[in-house]
Amino acid sequence: MGIRSTTEEFNKFESGLDELSALTGLAGDDLTWLGDQAKQLSISTGENGIRITKSATDILEAYKLMGSAKPELLKNKEALNEVTKQTLILAEASKMETGPAVTSLANIMNQFNAQASDAAKYVNALAAGAKE
Numbered sequence: 001m002g003i004r005s006t007t008e009e010f011n012k013f014e015s016g017l018d019e020l021s022a023l024t025g026l027a028g029d030d031l032t033w034l035g036d037q038a039k040q041l042s043i044s045t046g047e048n049g050i051r052i053t054k055s056a057t058d059i060l061e062a063y064k065l066m067g068s069a070k071p072e073l074l075k076n077k078e079a080l081n082e083v084t085k086q087t088l089i090l091a092e093a094s095k096m097e098t099g100p101a102v103t104s105l106a107n108i109m110n111q112f113n114a115q116a117s118d119a120a121k122y123v124n125a126l127a128a129g130a131k132e
Helices: 002-024 028-041 056-069 071-075 077-094 098-111 116-131
Strands: none
Touching: 002 028, 002 056, 028 056, 028 077, 056 071, 056 077, 056 098, 071 077, 077 098, 077 116, 098 116
């Protein structure tokens, strides 16, 4: 039973990587890098003490959602990773689902024409608003 579950999760992850490759155009080492980042994020705790509780497969889905909402990130795997990471922190901090967190952050960043490096600043503002 455990082997079947592990195999199914592996297959979902590989399928997610294939879909991410189709969306971003990334392949090879770049795609492997994003997959590795998703795995690391799935077991990470940020410097702010917020633990990411999403699976690596869920994080691949978040990459796809963010890439669709903010297409300019598809040209830069590091920027896509950073903004998605900040989105996951927002989702965890505000106890919201990943999809609405992606939409919220992407809309605000698009509205203010913000760079990927500013994502943390906007997440902090959104999290503070959610706290109040």
